[in-house]
Amino acid sequence: MIRFLTAIFIVLAAFASPVLAQDQTIQEVLQQHREVIEKSSRRTIGPAIDAIAASGLPSAQNVLQKWQSRDMWQRKEDGMFFYAEEVDSKTYTLYDFDSDTAVGDFAKGDLSQLKPNSGIRAVIGAALVQFQLNDPDPARRSEAILAIQRDGEASHLAPLRASIAGETDPDIKALKEVTERLLTISYDTDDAARVAAIQGFNGALSLDVRAVLNPVLTTTIALKDSLPDDANIKRRVIAGSEALPFEDALARMVAAGMMPAQPTISERKDALVANIQDGMVGGVAVADLADQDARDRAYMVLVSEGVVPEWDAGYSIEDAVKSTEFVEVYTEPSKIVTDAAEATLKTIDRAVGLNQTMDLALDGLSLASIYFLAAIGLAITFGVMGVINMAHGEFIMMGAYTGYVVQQIIPDYTVSILVAIPAAFMVTFAAGVAMERLIIRWLYNRPLETLLASFGVAIALQQIAKNIFGTQARPLTSPAWLDGALVFNDVLAISYIRIAIFVLAGIFLGVFLFIMKKTRLGLETRAVTQNPKMAASMGINPDRVNMLTFGLGSGIAGIAGVAIGLYAKVTSEMGADYIVQSFMTVVVGGVGNIWGTLLGALGIGFLQKGIEWLNPSNTLAAQTYMIVFIIIFIQFRPKGIIALKGRAAGD
Template identity: 90%
Template sequence: MAAFAAPSMAQDTIQEVLQEHRAVIEKSSRKTIAPAIDAIANSGLPSAQTVLQKWQSKEMWQRKEDGLFFYAEEVDSKTYSLFDFQDGAALGEAAKSDLKQLKPNSGIRAMIGAALVQFQLNDPDPVRRSEAILAIQRDGEASHLAPLRASIAGESDPDIKALKEVTERLLTISYDTDDAARVAAIQGFNGALSLDARAALNPVLTTKIALKDALPDDANIKDRVIAGSDALPFEDALAMIVDAGLIPAQPTVDERKDALLANITDGQVGGVAVADLDTQEARDRAYMALVADGKVPAWDANYSIEEAVKSTAFVEVYAEPSKAVTDAATKTIKTIDRAVGLNQTMDLALDGLSLASIYFLAAIGLAITFGVMGVINMAHGEFIMMGAYTGYVVQQIIPDYTVSIIVAIPAAFMVTFAAGVAMERLIIRWLYNRPLETLLASFGVAIALQQIAKNIFGTQARPLTSPAWLDGALVFNDVLAISYIRIAIFVLAGVFLAVFLFIMKKTRLGLETRAVTQNPRMAASMGINPDRVNMLTFGLGSGIAGIAGVAIGLYAKVTSEMGADYIVQSFMTVVVGGVGNIWGTLLGALGIGFLQKGIEWLNPSNTLAAQTYMIVFIIIFIQFRPKGIIALKGRAAGD
C-alpha cells in the first residue's frame, strides 16, 4: 500500500480538537457525544463544517495505527483514498482493514445536524440559507434557537432576514425559557395569517381536565368544568375521582354477578338459595350479605354517579404553566381569527367575482339575442360548447398554447357566428313572435348539436390547456389567493363589456340594433332592414358565446354537455339583470355569482342546495321586479 503523509498537527487544528475528544467519538454514545460535537461546532475553524458533514454522512474514518481522523473515498472494495479535514489535501491511500469507519446512529446524526445549523444559516449561498431556515421551521428544536438568533444581525438579504426573524419568534414561543421573551414573540404574530404561527400557538393553549383540589396553587387554570356537560360526561368525571383515590370504585352488575357465582356454598349464596336468585332484588340482597361477611367489595345500593361527582370541582387547566404566556397566546389567536375571517371574506368575494365573470361571459350573447329579438334560444349553451371544442381543435393544430389561444378566440367567434346565422336563417326567422315554438325548436337544435359533438369528439372530456403563464395563482397570503386563469377570465369579461359597449354605442350595427329594439316599425320606415339586423344580432350573440366557450374551457372540462351547465345560469343572469341590457346583465351576473358562493359557503357539503336556493331567490325576486334590475324599454320589454 502506498505511503501517505500525516496531516499537520499545528496548534488549533481540527485534528487537534478531534484527538482531544477521541475517546467519546470512538465510543459513539448519544449520552456522551454532545461535548465532542459542541467542541467541533464551536471551534471557529473553517474545517469544522466539513468534519460534521462527513461525520453525519458516515464518511469519516479513523486510522487504527495512530487514531487520526480523515474523510475517505472508495477506490475499490479494499482500498480508500484519505483526505485531510484541514485543507482537503490528498493523503494517499490505505487499506480498508487499516481503517475504522465511524457510523453514528440516528440520534447522533440528529445532534450533528443541529450543530450544522449555525453553519448553514451563515452559508454564503442564499439558497442554502433559505433551505436551512425552512428546514428549521419544519423540524425545529431548542438547539437551533441560539445559532438562529446569532445569524440575524449579519444577514444581508432582507427577505431571508425577515424569514429568520419569523422563524426565531416561532422557536422562541416553543423553546425559550424566558416568559417575557415568549410573550413578545407571541405578540409579534398579532393578526398574522401564517399557518406556522397558529401551529406554534396551538400547543401553548393545550388544556386538560383535572380535579381542582389535586392541582398546585399556581396551576394555570383556564375555566371551571361542570360534570355532566359535553366536555366532561358523568362517567369520565367518576373515573377521575376513583383514579385519584377520593372514593372507592363501585362494582358493576357483571362484577357482582361473578362474585355471587364465586361464593356459592351448598346451593346458597349469602343465605339465599341459588334457585331464588331469579330477581335483581334477591341478587342484591345476597350480595349485601356477602359484603357484611367481608367476602366481596363494598357496594352501595343507593349509589348515584351524579351524587358522587357533584361535590367535586373540575377545571380545565393549561399544559403551559405561565399565565402571561397563555393570556398573550389567547389574545393573539383572536387577532389571527379576525384577520383570517377578513381574508376569508375577501377570498369569498374574489370567488364570487370570478364566478360572476364566467356567468357574464356565458350570458352576454344570450342578453343580445333574447333582449333584441325576444328569442328564447335554448341552444345558447351548445354555442358555448362549440367555442370550447373549436379551441381544442386549434390546440391540436398549433402546439404552442399561447398562440393557439390567441388563434382560438377569433376562430371560435367565426365558427359560432356562422352557426348562429345559419340557425337564424333556417329556423328562428320563421318562428318570430312564437316563443313556445322557438323554445322547442332551439331545444331540438341543442340536442342535435350535443349528439354531433359526441359523435365527433366522444364522451370523454377533452383538455383545453392554458398557457404556462396562466398556471398557478396570485397568492396574497396563506388564506387569500386567486388563480391566474380566473384573473384572465375576469379581464376577458371586462374586455367583452368594453367591446360590446363600443359596438352598441359607436357602430352602425349598434345604432341599427338599438333602433330595432326600441321600435322596429319606425326603424324599418327609416331604411333599416330589421330582418338583416336580427340575423347579424343573432350571429353576434352566438359568436360571443363561442368566445366565452374558449374562456370557460380553460377553467372547466370540455364535454358535449358543458353547455347545459351554463344555460340555466345564463337565463337567470339575463332575467335578473334585465332583458337586453348589458349593464343589467353585468349586475345580474354579479348578484348570482355572489349569491351562489355565499350559499355554498353556508352549506359547503351540498352544492345542489346552492342551485336550489338560488332559483327560489330568483323566483321571489322577479315577483317584485319582473323586468329585472334594469328594465329595457322597447320590444323586449313588451312595449
C-alpha cells in the same frame, strides 16, 4: 502590583486567544477530545461537538457532516481522524480534514470507522444548523430555515438568533426572524420573550403560527383540589356536561384516590360465582338468584364477611361527583403566555374571517365573470332582439369544441388559444347566421314557436357533438402561464385562469358597448329594436340587422365557450349547464340592457357562492335556493334591476 500584572495578563490572553484558535488545526481539536469521540456516548459527546462547531475553522463543517454520515475513520496506529474513500472491499484512501489531500491507502483492518448512534447524529445535526444558516448559497439557507420550521428544536434557537444580524438577503432575514419567533414561543425559557414573540403574530394568517400557538393552549381536565395553588386554570368544568360525562368524572376521582372504585354488576356477578359453596352463596341458594335484588342481598352478605370488595347499594355516580370541583387547566404553566396566545388567536381569527370573506367575494366575482361571458351573447339575441334562443348553450359548447380542435392542430397552447378565440367566433357566428336565416326569421314575434324550434336545434347540436367527439370529456388545456394561482396569503388566493376570464369579460363588455354605441351596426340594431318599421323607412334593412345581431350574439357565445372550456371540461352537455344561468342573468339584470346583464351576473354569482358557503355539502340545494330567490325577486321587480324606459319598454 501582582493584581495589576494579573489583570494585564488576562486582557492579553483574551486578545491572543482568537489568534491561537486560528493557528489550531481541526485535527488538533479532534485529538483534544479523542477519548470522548472514541467512547461515543450521547451523554458525554456534547463538549467535543461544541468544540468542533465553535472552532471557526473552515473544515469544521466537513468534519461534522462526515461524522454524521458515518464517513469519519480513525487510524489505529496513531489515533488520527480522517475521512475515507473506498478503493476496494479491503482498502481505503484516507484524506486529511485540514488540507483535503490524500494521505495514503490503508487496509481496512488498520482503521476504525466511527458509527454514531441516532442520538449523537441528532446532536451533530443541531451543531450543523449554524453552518447551514450561514451558508453562502441563499437557497441552502432558505432550505435550512424551512427545515427548522418543519422540525425545530430548542438547540436551533441560539444559532438561528446569531445568524440574523449578519443576514444580507432581506427576504431570508424576514424568514429567519419569523422562524426565530416561532422557536421562541415553543422553547424559550423567558416568559417575557415568549409573550413578545406571540404578540408579534397578531393578525398573522400563516398556518405555522397556529401550529405553534395551539399546543400552548392545550388543556386537560383535573380535580381542582389535586392542583397546586399556582396552576394555570382556564375555566371550571361541570360534571355531567358534554366536556366531562359523569363516568369520566368518577374515573378521575378514583384515579386520584378520592373514593374507592365501586364494583360493576358484572364484577359482582363474577364474585358471586367464585364464592358458591354447596349450592349456596351468601346464605342464598343459587336457584333463588334469579333476580338482581337477590343477587345484591347475597353480595352484601359476602361484603360483611370481608371476602369481596365493598359496595354501596345506594351508590349514585351523580351524588358521588356533584360535590367535587373539576377544572380545565392549561398544560402551559405560565398564565401570561396563555393569555397572550388567546388574545393573538382572536386577532388571527378576525383576520382569517376577513380574508375568507374576501376569498368568497373573489369566488363570487370569478363566477359572475363566467356567467357574464355566457350571458352577454344572450343579452343580444334575447335582450335586444327578443328571441328566446334555447340553443344558446350549444353555441357555447361549439366554441369550446372549436378551441379543442384548434389545440389538436396547434400544440402550442398559447398560440392555440389566441387562434381559437377568433376561430370560435367565426364558427359560431356562421352557425348563428344560418340558424337565423333558416329558422328564426320565420318566427319573429312568435315566442313559443321560437322556443320550441331553438330547443330542437339544441338537441340536434348536442347529438352532432356526441357523434363527432363522443361522450367522453375533452380537455381544453390552458397555457403554462395560466397555471397556478395568485396567492395573497394562506387563506386568500385566486387562480390565474379565473383572473383571465375576469379580464376577458371586461374586454367583451367594452367591445359590446363600443359596437352598440359607436358603430353603424349598433346604431341600426338599436333603431330596429325600438321601432323596426320606422327604421325600415329610414333605409335600414331590418332582416340584415337581425341576421348580423343574431350572428354577433352567437359569436360571442362561442368565445365564451373557449374561456369556459379552460375552466371546465368540454362535453356535449356543457351548454346545458349555463343556459339556465344565462337566462336568469339577463332577466334579473333587465332585458335589453348590457349594464343590467352585468349587474345580474354579479348578483347571481355572489348569491350562488354565498348560498354554497352556507350549505357547502349540497351544491344542488344551493342552486335550488338561488332559483327560488330569483323567482321571488322577479315577483317584486319583474323588469329586472335596470328596466328599459321609453317606447322600447312597452314593446
